[in-house]
Amino acid sequence: MNKTSVTNKIQTEANRQDFSRVRTNAILTPDQKVGFLRAMMRIRRFEQTALKYYNQGYMGGFLHLYIGQEAVAVGALSLLSADDHIITAYRDHGHALAIGMDMNGCMAELFGKATGCSKGKGGSMHFFSPEKHYWGGHGVVGGQTPLGLGIAYALKYKKIRGAALCFLGDGAINQGTYHESLNLAGLWHLPVVYIIENNQYSMGTSVERSSTFRNCLAQRAEGYGIAWDTANGEDLYEVRAKTQEAIQRAHEDCRPTVLEVRTYRYYGHSVADANAKKYRPTEEIERYKNFHDPIRLWCKRLLDEAVITGKLIDQIDEEARCEVESAVQFASRSPAPKEAAIFEDVYYEVDHATQAGCSGTHFFR
């Protein structure tokens, strides 16, 4: 399936394939399709509400919003089997919610409370859920790429038929660790799927200004003997179809894939990004919001397929809003971590009061 022609892979309006007929999508039930809408709406409302409370001073640090990219996480994660794992960078709220993390815990984490999913110790960039096979939430650009590789390595070592989906941005592809990871993945035949969420800007720098071979970021994979493909991130069916091929390659052949998904973020790199409308023309942002919004497009699809009504869409939206508001209440009511908690969760051995944990001084003053 290793296509080499870039032009074949970049869909234009004229030749856009209808991915709804691909088997992965053809077998979806109406409930599942509606479920995807629900998942995307929950993420959208969560992010919008997080923005509101961030601006009111309830959160510290950075907030990297996933608004506009929802179909990528929802689409890709909807395909995971019990033995698949995922990891991403710092724009991680969408992946967290899509994989099923509790919204209360996520909101409380943003508020820095003890009831947060990381006990208030990680913040926005560090949501984790090992039980759901979600390994974070990472702050240094590209730093998660060898971690994702390691997860794939462990799956292969343990002879588990699983894939490690490692998300990264268009900025991360220029980090050295990503290249080291690709070489290792190709050399050792590891079941990792690198999903490049190309939202076309790494902070204020466009793809054109940051990457040689800017027309197709995934094609670099050829240099490492790795299969690659591209997908349009506004089309949930296409995200599913292309991700499924990559997961299959991981499961059946134990081989890696690089999948570049074209997407867009409506807000800045983070909420603190003061130049979000300077490095991008306003008309570009408006065009994406009006014509390429993944949620709007999915609603239209579902209406066309007659699996949803306008009334149900509104209801889902209302439920999402309520759920998010309730998460805010939960977060507001929750206590901050106790001061002693600063020293907890540093060392496993200390936390579990094992012999090793009680031997020698572990914390200094």
Next chain:
Amino acid sequence: MPLITYRKALNDALAEELLRDENVVIVGEEVAEYNGAYKVTEGLWRRFGSRRVVDTPISEAGFIGLGIGASMLGIRPVIELMFWSFAYVAFDQIINNAGCIRYMSGGLIHLPLVIRGPANGGTNVGATHSHTPENFIANTPGLKVVCPATAYDAKGLMKAAIRDNDPVCVMENTLLYGECWDVPEEEYLIPLGVADIKRSGTDVALIAHGRAVLTALKAADILERQHRIHAEVIDLRSIRPLDEEAILNSIRKTHRAVLVDENRPFCAVSSQIATLIQERVFDELDAPVVRVCTLDAPAIYSPELEKRQLPTAERVVNKTLSIC
């Protein structure tokens, strides 16, 4: 008791742990088919195969990150750095990933990995190959670091490090690999966080780690024979966690301290020991805490000079005489 080399002691520790736990995997450059750049992993690949002993390309950030990621799923990688000087190539992975993931996840994740390799000067390999970064690791909560000075300590600490569920960095020494010590055949572990009194004394405590312990022992011998000063030599063995009580007890007994540290002075491990002593047992001191460190410049190549740049027994003796 058999007399074996530091290298063989490590080799035995690795073989025993590979045998004991299916999840242990040795990873690094030249560890398998080459039998190890310094022969520490000699014979392991022939015995355990490519799945358990893995040769990597030259990609420290890549394979250390891979090891960290794999440890999240329960693999226990023992990752070799050919020189700890190469750790800086992978510093983001070591400090930000190995050091912080447990904390940032609120304790949901633990990383049972070991990063090991030689950390030392004294071999004329130049400034970029002669680093001793135990101080940087010790400054990073979430990580642990040990510096064995003898074959006995190397074996016991390596086994404990592999069984530890937190990331442990083991700093070895190319100049020690060929040296011999008594090492029992029966299994034993040395817990992290426990120092060792290598020589008992009453007049001054010489506190050191790694090869500096042997320098301190030479100095103690000279102090005894030529100056009738009975020096105690404390081998820290474990830097983080640290055996603070052993240090403080020694000061309570001897009332003077000379810290011997192969690192450069600013923010070295000995800086921490000095502040510990003056803060906790100030009234026990009869003299300021003094140090003998590597002379504060990048490692010089010239063989004649490099031996003088490192702490020497002579400098330790002179420093001790200045406070005794």
